[in-house]
Amino acid sequence: MIKKPITIKEIAKKLDLSISTVSRALHGHPSISLSTQQKVKQTAQEMDYEPNQAAIFFQKGKTFTIGVILPELAEAFFSTAISAIEDIAYKKNYTILLAQSHDEEDREKQLVEKMKNNRVDGLLVSVAKRTSNFDHFEQLKKYNIPVVFFDRIPPLKNIHSVACNIETGSIEAVNYLLKRGHRSIGLINGPSTLIASGQRKEGYIKALHKNRLKFDPTLIVNCDLSETSTNEALEILLSHKRKPTAIVTFNDYVSAFAIKHAFKSGLNPDHTIEFVSYANSPVIGFMDHPPVASVEQFPTIQGQKAIDTLLDILNTDDTEEAPAFYKIVIESQLVESNKR
Amino acid sequence: MIKKPITIKEIAKKLDLSISTVSRALHGHPSISLSTQQKVKQTAQEMDYEPNQAAIFFQKGKTFTIGVILPELAEAFFSTAISAIEDIAYKKNYTILLAQSHDEEDREKQLVEKMKNNRVDGLLVSVAKRTSNFDHFEQLKKYNIPVVFFDRIPPLKNIHSVACNIETGSIEAVNYLLKRGHRSIGLINGPSTLIASGQRKEGYIKALHKNRLKFDPTLIVNCDLSETSTNEALEILLSHKRKPTAIVTFNDYVSAFAIKHAFKSGLNPDHTIEFVSYANSPVIGFMDHPPVASVEQFPTIQGQKAIDTLLDILNTDDTEEAPAFYKIVIESQLVESNKR
DNA sequence: CTTTTAATATCAAACGTTTGTGTTGAGTTA
DNA sequence: TAACTCAACACAAACGTTTGATATTAAAAG
Helix, strand or coil: CCCCCCCHHHHHHHHCCCHHHHHHHHCCCCCCCHHHHHHHHHHHHHCCCCCCHHHHHHHHCCCCEEEEEECCCCCHHHHHHHHHHHHHHHHCCCEEEEEECCCCHHHHHHHHHHHHHCCCCEEEECCCCCCCCCHHHHHHHHCCCCEEEECCCCCCCCCEEEEEEHHHHHHHHHHHHHHCCCCCEEEEECCCCCHHHHHHHHHHHHHHHHCCCCCCHHHEEECCCCHHHHHHHHHHHHCCCCCCCEEEECCHHHHHHHHHHHHHCCCCCCCCCEEEEEECCHHHHHCCCCCCEEEECCHHHHHHHHHHHHHHHHHCCCCCCCCCCCEEEEECEEEEHHHC | CCCCCCCHHHHHHHHCCCHHHHHHHHCCCCCCCHHHHHHHHHHHHHCCCCCCHHHHHHHHCCCCEEEEEECCCCCHHHHHHHHHHHHHHHHCCCEEEEEECCCCHHHHHHHHHHHHHCCCCEEEECCCCCCCCCHHHHHHHHCCCCEEEECCCCCCCCCEEEEEEHHHHHHHHHHHHHHCCCCCEEEEECCCCCHHHHHHHHHHHHHHHHCCCCCCHHHEEECCCCHHHHHHHHHHHHCCCCCCCEEEECCHHHHHHHHHHHHHCCCCCCCCCEEEEEECCHHHHHCCCCCCEEEECCHHHHHHHHHHHHHHHHHCCCCCCCCCCCEEEEECEEEEHHHC
């Protein structure tokens, strides 16, 4: 036997009250006497009443729902972030509408459209790699749907953003290797098209300068993050006249590939080359020979800050004068592998 | 200047038509002439009309939304699964309401409640480890909200489920090691409370029997999946009188820990011990010394099948007589590491 | 004894859409 | 030409809830 949800109307009929009274009673409205409030609440309980959210959303024009658009759910960074986001949403009684762009501009555009149709209260977005046109985000402003970008920030002005400052970590990373006695430090970087690659390079160079070391551009090699490409990059570095004794890599995966290759090829016979990478992802814990350190980018904190500021925006009156734009920066931080 | 969404009412006014005509025109209803359909659709375009989903949900009593409750979003298996689920939902114009139970019964219960309030059309659930009472799922039947369980199936009758048959993979795994010449094969299993552990053990034993090998219970050691516990398990196995030359482990992570330990401790001096594990997760690709093979459990396929059957259920008339219960089993499969 | 005030509860509109049932007028049939 | 058909559209109810305006009552104030 299928129960169909009961409504406040039926409660009203049962108690011989008006619908509005029941509604107000359930919300503890002061113009309803405590005695009737009691009665209403109790019979609501007894009748297994549960408010029809669809109706409430509709009538309030608010859904208590937050759209989250991520490039790739299966990536550790993002799945960690979404986990943190969901936790906070859960606590604040918001709901997560999840979607992934697969780093495609088209799909991202369609998802934004869909989110708009679903009347999400706000949006959390980490931009797709291949997105070059950002009109679909600009559009949202007109509809008064706030967006907080995180980790992957588009080059727009007047947006809310949460991101990690890679440079600090980069500098820490190089300093750390210098402290360990290395004087020739290589960098296996990602594709030069990525902003993230630029940041890593900047930090790397800046750290060398700060330490009054001359910067040798041939010690930087790019790769496309694949295993073969990483291996090639490593070989180039190690065939260098002044062979680096330590290498900074774009992320932990690149590090893993490079380390594996360094061990298997004869290029690193005495196993002395030390690696430092970015992300500090769980994979490090499973490696036989992990990098000595990794720059943590705090997916959890980024996710938390992002949804926190979004909720903050949602809960401040729109009537305020100048809309302030949040730009939250989290300092990345070098984490030594043995201290994890 | 903030645009507020326009409605069919306004389109109607502009074209001097009735609301219902506009609605029907937009849906291509046959009782509306093609010429007006054209006109309506065009002006809808021009006016940037977008249907108010909240209103549609409300009036249809359907939300085109599917709730997904997973134990842990940050786990590779589940993030892969949710990724596949989202992809299909996207194609079919459904939306994903995501939540994680963190393997807690209480939270799971609350989430089910929340999903019910949000009037999801259906639910996809992978049950929390610590859930022992399943009333909250039974409840959903009364509200006519279909649930498809996947991967972690509760011990209930008359439910829809999608799961992976571990046994086949287990047998394959042992056979594979036997073919490679091993005659003493250990098993580092998970906590005995997990059904998954039982399945692995069964397959392991069955494979030995099929090959007319005697089963030595002391070659099975349990661990709690942590690194230290894994190391202990490995040490117990390797201190065995008849030292195993190959080891099956509960999953890739356990394998990673064990392999790391085997290399670092002196227990495996000639590095000949071979490992086989479960999950075939990406981490294998990053290991210096990966297990020789891993039993793939197809998170993508499981997710796909799960949402497919849910959509199937949602789109068949409720009026049918006997509700059939789907029980989909996917055969696990051994994947050799070098063939990945 | 009338007028205020405060407390309590009701009325009715509104949110945007879908959909069963009318209504209209032109064309067809006998 | 009267009766009928059918295409093309309009009307209005319904979905469940919230909320501003309004009504009722009784007690307090004048």
